[in-house]
Amino acid sequence: MPDLSVIEEKNQLSQxxxxxxxxxxxxxxxxxxxxxxxxxxxxxxxxxEFLRREPDPVKxxxxxxxxxxxxxxxxxxxxxxxxxxxxxxxxxxxxSALNNKALLCVARAERLxxxxxxxxxxxxxxxxxxxxxxxxxxxxxxxxxxxxxxWYEAQIAFLMEHDRITQKQAYEDYRTAVFLYNMVDNPxxxxxxxFTATIYSNLTECYAQFGHCAYQFRDFDYALRLxxxxxxxxxxxxxxxxxxxxxxxxxxxxEQAREFxxxxxxxxxxxxxxxxxxxxxxxxxxHERNLSEANKALTQAEAxxxxxxxxxxxxxxLNEALAASALIAAPQRLFGAASSANExxxxxxxxxxxxx
Numbered sequence: 067m068p069d070l071s072v073i074e075e076k077n078q079l080s081q082x083x084x085x086x087x088x089x090x091x092x093x094x095x096x097x098x099x100x101x102x103x104x105x106x107x108x109x110x111x112x113x114x115e116f117l118r119r120e121p122d123p124v125k126x127x128x129x130x131x132x133x134x135x136x137x138x139x140x141x142x143x144x145x146x147x148x149x150x151x152x153x154x155x156x157x158x159x160x161x162s163a164l165n166n167k168a169l170l171c172v173a174r175a176e177r178l179x180x181x182x183x184x185x186x187x188x189x190x191x192x193x194x195x196x197x198x199x200x201x202x203x204x205x206x207x208x209x210x211x212x213x214x215x216x217w218y219e220a221q222i223a224f225l226m227e228h229d230r231i232t233q234k235q236a237y238e239d240y241r242t243a244v245f246l247y248n249m250v251d252n253p254x255x256x257x258x259x260x261f262t263a264t265i266y267s268n269l270t271e272c273y274a275q276f277g278h279c280a281y282q283f284r285d286f287d288y289a290l291r292l293x294x295x296x297x298x299x300x301x302x303x304x305x306x307x308x309x310x311x312x313x314x315x316x317x318x319x320x321e322q323a324r325e326f327x328x329x330x331x332x333x334x335x336x337x338x339x340x341x342x343x344x345x346x347x348x349x350x351x352x353h354e355r356n357l358s359e360a361n362k363a364l365t366q367a368e369a370x371x372x373x374x375x376x377x378x379x380x381x382x383x384l385n386e387a388l389a390a391s392a393l394i395a396a397p398q399r400l401f402g403a404a405s406s407a408n409e410x411x412x413x414x415x416x417x418x419x420x421x422x
Contacts, residue, residue: 072102090119106136127157161203165213168196172220179224193217208250215246233283240276270299274306286313302333320350341371
């Protein structure tokens with residue numbers, strides 16, 4: 067919701083235009099107020115009029131930067147990038163344009179991470195270059211630091227996806243991202259309420275991604291420490307609740323695993339997440355050889371998602387375990403050589419089906 071003072075300023079500036087009293091600066095201020103009030107199409111019109119009137123390249127750079135924001139909001143990403151490039155060409159010290167271009171490049175890199183690694187890396191490099199220049203202009207600017215933290219997260223994700231980063235380097239880079247987010251979340255910065263909420267959310271998610279990274283490196287104890295930080299900030303983070311359950315499962319702490327899978331059922335009404343939680347509870351019970359409870363949990367999962375391939379596979383595994391258990395329990399009359407004392411008829415169950 068735009069600030070009422072911004073709306074009032076916009077109305078006053080619009081009145082100047084209607085009365086034919088608008089000077090060159092008025093068109094720029096009106097364009098900026100449109101950005102702040104999310105009136106992007108009119109913002110472009112006012113900024114174009116400002117550019118038609120204004121000869122100063124530095125002032126033009128600020129208009130091109132604002133126009134880039136309007137175009138990006140209207141899903142004209144390529145045109146937005148052109149505007150940011152124009153702003154930087156006219157004024158290499160336009161920190162806002164450098165920062166906005168960096169964020170756009172990070173977003174593109176994340177989208178291309180799997181399908182086009184070469185282009186993804188190029189966009190990450192371009193973002194790094196822009197952020198380096200922006201931070202040289204103002205190294206303590208909260209927006210620039212926040213973008214730098216985002217870049218570190220995107221860079222780690224790219225390198226993890228392509229197996230090009232060591233555990234040590236990944237941990238160091240995540241710690242850098244956390245440090246940058248904490249620098250931004252400083253009362254002295256006088257951040258807006260909206261930006262403060264964004265920082266809180268992004269830092270929470272950074273801890274979650276750091277935890278996922280530790281999980282992938284099978285560093286389950288450290289992953290649990292990181293996930294605990296997430297849950298302190300967001301107790302209803304269902305992905306992390308699931309991952310805590312996964313970590314406990316990997317450590318054969320099945321009761322604790324079931325506890326966290328069970329918590330998912332109480333914090334969301336999403337049917338798919340309920341189905342996954344019941345599936346994982348069933349798998350945990352099966353690993354404890356409590357096949358009766360496993361069957362009850364799996365029946366719950368089947369009721370919610372009967373066509374789910376993982377649930378179907380778990381039913382097959384559970385049926386095999388039940389058959390093996392029945393065979394062991396049944397009275398048998400053996401003929402011929404006895405089986406090896408070390409031979410087991412129980413079916414070895416696979417790991418949990420669903421994780422990140």
